[in-house]
Amino acid sequence: MLSLQPGVDGGSSTVISESEENKERVNHSEIGLRDVLSVVDMAMGEQPGASDFSSLHEVLEELRVRINKTVDATKIKRFNPREGARLFHTFEIHSDRGEVLGYLNMIYLRRPITSYYLVYVEVLPHFRGKGLGAKILSTFGQLVETSRTIGLLDNIILPEDPTYTLYAKHGWRPIEDFIGPSMEPEDAHYMIYVPESVETEDLKGKLTKLLFNVKKKRPVIDMEDNRAMIRRTFEEFRDVYATLNQLFEKELQAGTSSPFMCYMLTKFVTRVLGFRRRIATFLGDTGGASLDQITISDQIKDLPALPYSIWSPHESRVEIWEEVKAIRHLPEKLTKEPTFFIEDLPLYRRPFLSSWIEKKGIGRPLRLKISDLMELGFDPTRLRAFRHQEEDYIFERISPSLLPSIERLRNLLKRISGCISGIRFCHAAILVNPPLAVFLDRGNGYVLRRKIGGIHSEEALDQLRGSPHLKEMNRATGIDRTVVGTISEVDRWLRSTLGLGAGREIEDLTFFVPWDLETNMPKVTVDVSAVFLNTLWIA
Numbered sequence: 001m002l003s004l005q006p007g008v009d010g011g012s013s014t015v016i017s018e019s020e021e022n023k024e025r026v027n028h029s030e031i032g033l034r035d036v037l038s039v040v041d042m043a044m045g046e047q048p049g050a051s052d053f054s055s056l057h058e059v060l061e062e063l064r065v066r067i068n069k070t071v072d073a074t075k076i077k078r079f080n081p082r083e084g085a086r087l088f089h090t091f092e093i094h095s096d097r098g099e100v101l102g103y104l105n106m107i108y109l110r111r112p113i114t115s116y117y118l119v120y121v122e123v124l125p126h127f128r129g130k131g132l133g134a135k136i137l138s139t140f141g142q143l144v145e146t147s148r149t150i151g152l153l154d155n156i157i158l159p160e161d162p163t164y165t166l167y168a169k170h171g172w173r174p175i176e177d178f179i180g181p182s183m184e185p186e187d188a189h190y191m192i193y194v195p196e197s198v199e200t201e202d203l204k205g206k207l208t209k210l211l212f213n214v215k216k217k218r219p220v221i222d223m224e225d226n227r228a229m230i231r232r233t234f235e236e237f238r239d240v241y242a243t244l245n246q247l248f249e250k251e252l253q254a255g256t257s258s259p260f261m262c263y264m265l266t267k268f269v270t271r272v273l274g275f276r277r278r279i280a281t282f283l284g285d286t287g288g289a290s291l292d293q294i295t296i297s298d299q300i301k302d303l304p305a306l307p308y309s310i311w312s313p314h315e316s317r318v319e320i321w322e323e324v325k326a327i328r329h330l331p332e333k334l335t336k337e338p339t340f341f342i343e344d345l346p347l348y349r350r351p352f353l354s355s356w357i358e359k360k361g362i363g364r365p366l367r368l369k370i371s372d373l374m375e376l377g378f379d380p381t382r383l384r385a386f387r388h389q390e391e392d393y394i395f396e397r398i399s400p401s402l403l404p405s406i407e408r409l410r411n412l413l414k415r416i417s418g419c420i421s422g423i424r425f426c427h428a429a430i431l432v433n434p435p436l437a438v439f440l441d442r443g444n445g446y447v448l449r450r451k452i453g454g455i456h457s458e459e460a461l462d463q464l465r466g467s468p469h470l471k472e473m474n475r476a477t478g479i480d481r482t483v484v485g486t487i488s489e490v491d492r493w494l495r496s497t498l499g500l501g502a503g504r505e506i507e508d509l510t511f512f513v514p515w516d517l518e519t520n521m522p523k524v525t526v527d528v529s530a531v532f533l534n535t536l537w538i539a
Contacts, residue, residue, distance in 0.1 A: 033066050034099040035243040037126050038236065042267050070095045071130045076139045088119060088228065091136055093127075101127050104136050105225060108149075112209040113200060116144060118153035119225050133163065137170045144195050151193030152214060167191055175211065179204050230279055237272055237294055244268060252299060262306040262370075269296070269370050270307055270379045277378070301371035307379050308343055308397060309443035317440040321410060327436050327448070330388070338441040342395045348383035350455060351463050351520045352376065385451070392451035393436070400445040403438060405508065410434050412498075412505050416538060419497060426486040427525070427532035433512070433539040452537050453523070454512035457483060460522065467520065479522055482531045487511050490536065512537035 040063070073096040080089055093102040102123035106116045118140065123132045144151050153172070157164045168191075175190040190211060200206065214221075245252065248261045272294060318335055320327055334341045347353060347366060356376055357366070373379055384395040398406070413434040420430050431452075439446040455463075460483060464474040474480055494506050514523035514535050524531050 032097055032099050032243075033063070033070055033095065034101065034124065035239050036063065037067075037124075038240045039243055039247065039264065041125070042240070042264065042271065067126055068130070070101070071127060071132060074101060074132065074135070076136055078143075088224070089116070091139055093123070093132055093136060102132050102136060104140060105228065106140070107221060109210070109213070112213070113203075113206040114147075114149045115210060116140075116149055116151050117214055117221070118151055119221060128163075133166055134170065137166065141170060141193065141195070144193060145197050148195070148197045150195070150198055152210060153191050153193075155189045155191050175207065179208050179211070226279075233275060234294065237268075237275075240268060241294060241296070255299075257303055259306060259310060262303050263309065265300055265303060266305045266307045266370055266373070269373055273373065273377055273379070296370075296374070301369065301374065303370050305368040305370050305373055305379075305381070307373075307381055308339060310339065311442055316442075318437065319439075320437045322434070322436040324436060330437075334439075338439040338446060339444050342384055342386075342397070342439070342446050343381070345384040345386055345395065347380050348385045348394055348451075349517065350380070350383065351459060351467075351515075351517070352378070353380045354517075354520070355467075386448070394449050394451050396447045396449070398445045398447060400440055400443065403440065403445055406435055406438060406445075406447055408505060409508060412502065412509075413538065415498065416494065420493075423493075425489040425493065425536070426482070427530075428486050428534060428536045430490060431535060431537050433537050449539065452512055453514055453516075454535070454537055455515040455517070457487060457511040457513050460513040460515060463520065464522065470521070477524075477526060477531050479524055479531055482524065482533060483513055486533055486536055490538070510539050512539060 074093050075096075077092050077094055078090070079092065088105040089108055090106070091104040092100050095101055102121075104121045105119040107119060109115045109117055121133065121136065123136075140151065143149075151172070152175075153167065155164075155167055155172075157166070170193075172191040172193045175192050178192055178194075192207065194203075244264055248264075251257055251261055316336075316338065318338070331341070349357075353376070368381065382397045384397075386393040386395055413432045416430075417432045417434075420432075423430065433449055433452055435447045435449055437448040439448070454460075461480050464470050464480045464483075490511070491506065494509075495503060498506065514533060515521070516523055523534070525534055
């Protein structure tokens, strides 16, 4: 059992000395730079520098010298589809150790004009802004120049991104410069690269046909790109797992563990589980069988789960966003030690977790192992139930790097609340559940919301389609179709009302369906003509 309270049997002083030891391991190991950076990022959040693990920040600072030397020594190698199992023509940015730091995928098209459709360009986060993107695009330019072909791409980079003008700086021009403005709005992001070596008659007509052909092939191209991305990601997961085993080799051989070791391996497993959930939404084969390629040892599975940071004792921030009396008078311990207060709260008993606990016959307190997270398929400790002044709330643990997006979400929910009040969709009234407060502490972020009488729509659909006591009822009444139809109506209305600019933000909204948590039953109204929801929450 790990002791996580500061100053108590292996608390903060032990954590500090342990961090120094891990810093020494990282700096003097023979582990590849890319794998070291992946491990550091995993500890520090979704984005580099998101939290303040002081010792890890020092590690990262010392690694910057290695990063710059690595960039200077990079070379670009080309791979054709026939080499191995590759589906694209590919450029890869290789370090002098052979680590892949970035890549460019492209497809060769013969008609109506010889061209390369540039599918995707990626440079790893720590190596961005150092000229590697420009280097790989210059190599692409040399390819099309010498082969007398043109380049085509769909520029999905947002205008506010610093790299938005990267393609224009390398000779790419909007396709409307060649075929005119009479095009569909969704085509406006396409860009063309025409080398000086290319001379062709009726370029406008051929480019119009090329664009039409590429748009027809996009579903297949995107599916193949997703498959390639899934394979690449699982290869990276295997590399990171091997790195973690190497970093904690001493503990694994001795059969011991430390808080930092448990934290890192828990973070790794939750990343894998999160990726598995996300790939289920991709086109075509999700690559689920690839999960079996990551074999986690029984020794690691048996470690206590530690999915939150206990470091950075000097970092703390509380922001109260809603003028609610109860929220203005929070417990003193919560505002002084948010992490330890929140992580000591009971777990939010969502249906998946409740049914798992019943099957296991587990009593309180619940002490989860890494194997439990793998069996559940998610981290149940992310949601905590909080009762305060006779009201029920939920804390959600998030990466600190997501706090700006949470604030944008709050502003969007305010807009939605102002324009959707009184409107019903498929008989359902729409309510919003905005964040009330945020807490940043010890490298963890927490969002406080009211507890509502519903569950996430995805979990509701899973329960309706998979839970033994709900499947037959759902087949007879089509409650899942009602849920999907109602959400689709709301989504269409939001996009129409809020405009194209809010499209990406709308995709981040989550919907909650009325649900009786005690009986694990949906709350719906059934009449002779239809089944409908009385309420739908947006959060």
